[in-house]
Amino acid sequence: MLLPAVLSLLLRAATAIVGCDGSVNVPEECLFDDNTLSYCECNLCQTYRQTEVYGGTPSNGPGISTSYMIPGVQSNHSLCLHHWTFFKVPTRSPGHDGVDEPKGVVFYLDTDYKSDQMRFTSVDVLEITRGTLPDGWSEVHSLDYPKDVFGLNQITYSPDGKPIAWAGDRARWLLRQDSYIYTSGYDDEGEGCRGAQKEFVYIAVRCGNPQDCPSPEPNPNANPIPNAKSTLIPTAHPHPHANQDNQAWQWPDIPCKFKVRLEHLPYELRGGDTRTRGRPPAASGRAGSQLSTARSS
Numbered sequence: 655m656l657l658p659a660v661l662s663l664l665l666r667a668a669t670a671i672v673g674c675d676g677s678v679n680v681p682e683e684c685l686f687d688d689n690t691l692s693y694c695e696c697n698l699c700q701t702y703r704q705t706e707v708y709g710g711t712p713s714n715g716p717g718i719s720t721s722y723m724i725p726g727v728q729s730n731h732s733l734c735l736h737h738w739t740f741f742k743v744p745t746r747s748p749g750h751d752g753v754d755e756p757k758g759v760v761f762y763l764d765t766d767y768k769s770d771q772m773r774f775t776s777v778d779v780l781e782i783t784r785g786t787l788p789d790g791w792s793e794v795h796s797l798d799y800p801k802d803v804f805g806l807n808q809i810t811y812s813p814d815g816k817p818i819a820w821a822g823d824r825a826r827w828l829l830r831q832d833s834y835i836y837t838s839g840y841d842d843e844g845e846g847c848r849g850a851q852k853e854f855v856y857i858a859v860r861c862g863n864p865q866d867c868p869s870p871e872p873n874p875n876a877n878p879i880p881n882a883k884s885t886l887i888p889t890a891h892p893h894p895h896a897n898q899d900n901q902a903w904q905w906p907d908i909p910c911k912f913k914v915r916l917e918h919l920p921y922e923l924r925g926g927d928t929r930t931r932g933r934p935p936a937a938s939g940r941a942g943s944q945l946s947t948a949r950s951s
Contacts, residue, residue, distance in 0.1 A: 674795045676702035678716075692907045694734035702792050712739065714909075718792050723761070723916040732909045733777070733861040738794045740787075741857040743916055745838070750924045756851060758839030758919035763859070765832050766911040774832040775910035776903045778860040780804065781836060784824040785852030800827060800858070829863060830902055839919065861910035863902035 673679065677699075683689055684696035693714060703717030711729045712719035720740040721729060725747055733739055741761070749755040765774040780800055790796065790803045800806065805823035812818045820827040828834065838851060903910050 674699035676700075676793065676795055694909050695907050697734055698736075698906065700734070700737040700794060702794075704792055706742075718794065721914075723914070725757075725916050725918040728913055728915040730911070730913050731859075732911050733859065734909050735862050735903065735906045736860065736864050738858055738860045740791075741859070741914065743836075743855040743857060745851040745853060745855060747918045749920065756839070756921070758921065759837065759851070759855065760917040760919060761836040761855070761857060761914070763831070763834040763857075763912055763914045768908070771905065771908075773903075775861070775908075775912065776830045776832050776901075777834075777910050777912060778863050778902070779828045779831050779834050780858035780860075781826045781828075782824070782856040782858070783838070783852065785854060787856055794860075839921070859912070861903055 678701055679699040680696055681691070681698075684691055689696070697716035700715060701717045704720065705712065705717055706720045706722060707713075708722045709724035709727050709729065710721075711731060712721055714732055715734060715737055718738060718740065720742055721731075722742045723744065725744075731739060743759065743761055745756060745759050746754045747757055763777075763779070765777060767774050782804065788803055788805075793799065793803070796803065801820060804825040804827070806820035806825060806827055807822040808820065809817055810819040810821070818829055836855070836857065838855065
């Protein structure tokens, strides 16, 4: 059995998910000076307010931030359960002569490890390589988001029959990632090492996955919630700090934390260029591939 306090957190998160519509929705207890709830518990519903941050680390929310990535700059991120954040990844930067030119792109993400939970703060990662975001991209509470908005209609299953990825219309959604690498730049079916890339690639990240949370046994005395989905009720685990292999992050009071970094790789070295020893983690991937890796939790 879960401790009463933990069970209360899970049920509060489930109720918030069902009722979220993009507007501000703060629990009444968070309005008092003696409030003991965490920031994420007081902001279970992500709002549709959009902000763009040029490099660095965005605010914690509760709106939707888009971080414009700067090559060579690492940023640290904290994301509440079931919230989304976006990254705008340029594929061009100044070359040897100071003029913008196409570059090889290496984007990588690493989640933090939480010793109390004995696992990483797993996230879902959405790649958008079409160059632009569709209408409705920020409406994260819409029905069947992000599959309908981004045209994801091809599903990939693990050997045990569990969905692990969706794809479609130059987008790919990878579930339950502890670490992730994206590389692009070489096009062996097109223009070789100067393969055409859109000006921007977009990467979206969600903390946890509400559909990874089976519902507890229904309460026959409870009033039904209109249009509520049972798949949105977090799992009742034997212990709140139990290891959850192959499960999404599920702690409403503890945000997912991760760091991201973008590297641009020149297509050729010229006189005056310098190269440090070693190479970015993704450099070993085949050029032109879209490589993702995940540690097992």
